[in-house]
Amino acid sequence: MNFRTVHYSVLLVLYVCMMTSCRKDEPNFPVGSDGAVNTWIREQMEQYYYWSSSLPSSRKIDFTPTAYFQSLLVKEDRFSAIMQTRQADTYGNTLLNTFGIDFLQVERPTGSVSLLSHIVPGSEGAKLALQRGDTVHSINGTPLRTADLPVLTQHALKNPSLALTLVDGSTYTLPASYISQPVVYPYHNFLLDADQKIAYLFLSTFDFSGAYELLKVVGDMRSSGVRDLILDLRYNSGGSVAFAAFTALALADVSPTDIFVNYKGNRHLNQLQETFGETLGRQPEGYSFSGSAVRESGLGLSRIVVLGTGHTASAAEMLINNLKPYISVIHIGEGTYGKDMASTTLTSPASVIGSEASWHILPMVYKIYNANNEGEYSKGLLPQRSVVEYATLPLYPFGDKRDALITDALTFLGSKRTLRLQRMSNLPTALPAAATLQFQSAPYEAKPIEIDFKN
Template identity: 45%
Template sequence: MRKPQALVLTIFSLIFSSCEKDPPLNEPGSNETINEWTMAQMRQYYYWNEKITQKNDYQQAPDLFFKSLLFKDDHYSSILQTLNSDTYGNTLTNTFGFDMVQLQNQSETIQLVTQVVPFSEGDLMGLKRGDSISHINNEPTDHSNLKSLLSKSLLLPTMHLTRNDGKIFHLPSSYISQPVLYTAKLISSSPTVGYMFLSQFDFSGAYPLLEAVQNFKSQQVQELIIDLRYNPGGQVAFASFCALLLADIKENDIFAKYQGNKNIKNREDSFATALQGQPDGYSFSAKDVLKQGLHLKRIYMLTGSNTASAAEMLINGLKPYIDIIQVGDKTFGKDMASTTIVTPEDIRGSERAWHLIPMIYKIYNKVGQGDYSDGIAPSKVTDEFAFLPLVPIGDSRDPLIQEVLQTINVKNILAKGAVTTIEPTPTLKPKYIGSSYQEMPIVVNKPIKSEN
């Protein structure tokens, strides 16, 4: 049964298509009818509705008309037309099981693998995080063509990667289900420090995460590192699940406040309310999750420019309750929630439905902290690309993990010579981030209108 006002995280990859024949003006399905309806919805719900200027060209294609209404600083609102609602969206991670980054300075450009999905074909063939790639589909990569080569690869049945040592990886195109929890382990015994890497927020990782937390409890973990540096978000309900399982909070504590325009009611959700948005097939209660939790008063969060959306909500939402020590780089900066409004049949006629996805809320925590559209800045800035080669995920030699361990003063990890394979490198800045780093939108149900 669908729960009212429940938060859900969705990702649309619906394909645009033009109409075979335009219906007459003012008839259902005509551009004019759809655009007039679109204007009404945007004036009612859009966060920047007061920035909308009067439009006269209602005969434009609906997608162009919608985009003409958007505020100049709005980089997230979108409009899509139904064609294949089962399409999930192709990324390197869910198609070929890896992702990469291009780093560049004045003298060199390198392409590094940043993630390899466990048990994917690439993983089984020996592709590793930190591998340097020289060719894609037999074409040499450089500063100008990487994005194009990767985009073309997503349309092919097989992708050929050439590593710098000459080894070629033939990666078949297939749907790859990325595990939520890559690894969970102890990285220090004195004090006891646990580490877990979360690739995204999805309830497919609920039971592995529960098992990991139970193991940490049995080992009396004193400090915890949560690695979110490549986490683009996902289900807000799962972010709440993580919070309840890890932090010292109460089920009715406020997780997020949502502030919209003057036409719609503001709202706030507790951790328990947010958890109610879990998908069908799951029935976790906040009270039961808390009973199994770690109740930590301090958590170390590893972040980067790809930490986005619900992952940022977790960091911001926990700040009023526990000590969040953020290490790494500034986050992506997705501090807004959208809704999906679908053209009704009397508007679209026999045409395929249009899905308006406007931004309608700014997101804040219990004490009003938010407005992080430029990203959430870490308390301890550490550039993972300043020390190469990249080590495996969860390796204690990782510069972000090292920064945490130094903060905790873990003497057995920081013994002399512990980081001999990691060397400072000339300044290399990410020029191109791989296709998997796409923030997953926070979507709420259509809001309730304010009473005048």
């Protein structure tokens, strides 16, 4: 009896300790405080973050939410992000989406040269007949050869207009506005080689606003008997994964029931596998494309030549990698950006932030693989044919046969027109091997591959 009494007494003492003084209570932070937000952030990261097993063991959370979130990220995580609604500094503008242009600067032994590398169709610059390859002397009166280009670019974005002066002395005034690129860049003639039925298609991003235009172009290509396609994704930073599946079904010999993607996450998350048709089913509200209908009206190509660079990212890389189990994908250009992960957007509830502005975290939650479980391209997808687009001058407009990437693609496809072109006297002048890219104004920030856990 004495032993039993002591035993029960010890249990009672332990219970009381756990419920009261012997237990160090978890801090109870006021709603809307940094502590409340950081506690919520930690809980979400433990549940969803791909590297949840590597989260710091320290529970110290006396930081701002942004600093605390950053402290949780592993070294190899380049993409997880945090932002707060109405914080202007969490959103960025570029010359491309503000003035409709981009430029790059190449350094040569003879000095630097700055060239327009991108003109958005329909923008003021396009209306004024500016062209990719035009040589720029100054922006807002500051010569580019001697300027601090990142600072100059940021200052330019604060002005209501931009004065662009070319080396011939002509000046163009471009008003600031929000400029949205067309998904499918327009061309008067998509056939680069009518005899061999080689077509060209430039996709600036993956967005369903361009779905009907893409189907129209594909229909025209099909009517013309196109046998080979050069798909230009050199400046495509991604977008909708559903649109990537839509594009695959419209262009390639794949079935809606073929496996498009394998998503692999941490121990808390179910592994996801989706077919092309299932991924297309994630299309936004207002669209109802059928995988079988898109495929039936598509090109059904068994080979696609893709132009890719370090600006090719996210869903664009996913399209390249995840078509490989089914068709021949010839990547010409440079290594891609290397975004092989999917994120989700988690928003702080009212019980955490009260009347304060919401916090949104975008942790990386899945690694992306194709049907053959091939992935792991965080350092970029490497091309089969390495070509640098600024390796020849001048730069030429997208779709021009003299463009360095397009010329190589046509050569690979055996275009007789390209062989004739190579004998012409007005070929681009090759830059010295020492030429290097010094600056490119638009970051072409990789768009996230989003997984919605509510669906």
